[in-house]
Amino acid sequence: MKVVFLEDVPGVANGGEIKNVKLGFARNYLLPKNLATPATAESLQRISSLKKKSDETRSLLTKNMNELSEKLSGQKISIEARSGANGKLFGSVTDAMIASELNNNFGCKLDRKSIQISESIREVGIQEIPINLFQDIHTTINLIVHPVGTDPSEIEKMVAEKQTKENQPEDPDINPSSDQD
Template identity: 30%
Template sequence: MKVILQADVKKIGRKGDVVEVAEGYGRNYLLPRGLAVEASAGNLRQVAEVKKAESSKVGRELKEAEKTGAALKDKVVNVSAKVGEGGRLFGSITTQEIAEQLRRQFSVEIDKRKIDVKEPIKTLGSHPVTVKVHPKVHVPVTVEVTPE
């Protein structure tokens, strides 16, 4: 029996895949639970349209991410912090603070989880940071820490 998966099913396939399953498995498990629908001509057309729309959406997101990445590439983000003796900070500069400064200085919304700091920023000076704008677009940014 050919079915179109409506959700990811272990060992069978991913959402939108057209797969061949045993008649009983399809009728007694997949169809009643809403995990799949029968692969009729109409359903196959609908899946093709959804996949086409999804691929164009992914393309738009990638273009937008590349545009944002180009705007941020090799930029310097200025962050000021309280400093103790020897130029060491009280605490460290967090990804949340970096994201906030990116928003303020460059009007770019970046989630704090998308900022990759190799080691904690606890001293004054320049520190390299990677911003993951998209899974395929990674942008190097420099964080310049100055005393408050």
């Protein structure tokens, strides 16, 4: 079925475009949500105004998301979670929890789908979280997952100490691979 898109549909088409889509997709999703209309002679004449409106909306959204990207880039947020003595969480930190925390702290309206973690976080520590704000606009934040009743700065110190221990060179006098007899 040929339709004219009224709004941007991520991964499908931008507003003002004409595309062939499957009949079920058009009937069950695009048409009821007013994201597209059937491509009739009348709707084809309105395309130029739709494209202009869609381009204006997209440019405004791009501008807003660039500003948000600059605001969020490199920021630290902390989430408190119950954990055992070994640092394993009782449960996990999900993308929805991260989005909610960002929305509360920075006053933005991010969806959980924009948080790009491959799987839920199940350990105490610091994670770098990639965020896809809009089409080609990406940023990263640092997430500090800390046990209930502890300060996030304690986790930062612990991670920093662990990294310095890993980065220290081994003692050069010890050479286990030498076979001198």
